[in-house]
Amino acid sequence: MKAPFFAVSVAMLAVAGPAAAHHSNAWLDMQKEVILNDAVVTEFQWTNPHTWIELDVPDGKGGVTHWSIEAGAVSGLARQGWKRTSLKPGDKIRIAIHPMKSGQPGGGLVGLEFPDGRRLGSPVDRPAPGAPASVKPADVK
Numbered sequence: 001m002k003a004p005f006f007a008v009s010v011a012m013l014a015v016a017g018p019a020a021a022h023h024s025n026a027w028l029d030m031q032k033e034v035i036l037n038d039a040v041v042t043e044f045q046w047t048n049p050h051t052w053i054e055l056d057v058p059d060g061k062g063g064v065t066h067w068s069i070e071a072g073a074v075s076g077l078a079r080q081g082w083k084r085t086s087l088k089p090g091d092k093i094r095i096a097i098h099p100m101k102s103g104q105p106g107g108g109l110v111g112l113e114f115p116d117g118r119r120l121g122s123p124v125d126r127p128a129p130g131a132p133a134s135v136k137p138a139d140v141k
Helices: 002-022 074-079
Strands: 034-045 052-058 064-070 092-099 106-113 119-121
Touching (some): 034 064, 064 092
Parallel strands (some): 064 106
Antiparallel strands (some): 034 052, 034 092, 052 064, 106 119
């Protein structure tokens, strides 16, 4: 009887490792917060296990850079008042993110606001706990 219990326990632990890694923020620089101004939503993916906000952001040189921002699960965002229709292509927003450690144009959502002052997520101008003042996208590396 003890052998099958041990085998099942080992199998459960083997599966738990990858599941925990999936929920890691290791790819994000949680000590930095970047604010992307004048961002234009190109797509809002209301999907599980995570929602995604696709954006075009002016690069300051006359062009745009495409950013992919990971947000929470549908169920968690819905509890915060988000809906499938909260963001639509063409919406202009100001968004705060924790940037990718790699310096690529992406990150994890902190919060966003619309030009009329409506907010989703955490306030955009508040620094992350223990983080320095926000940095410009060009400073992300």
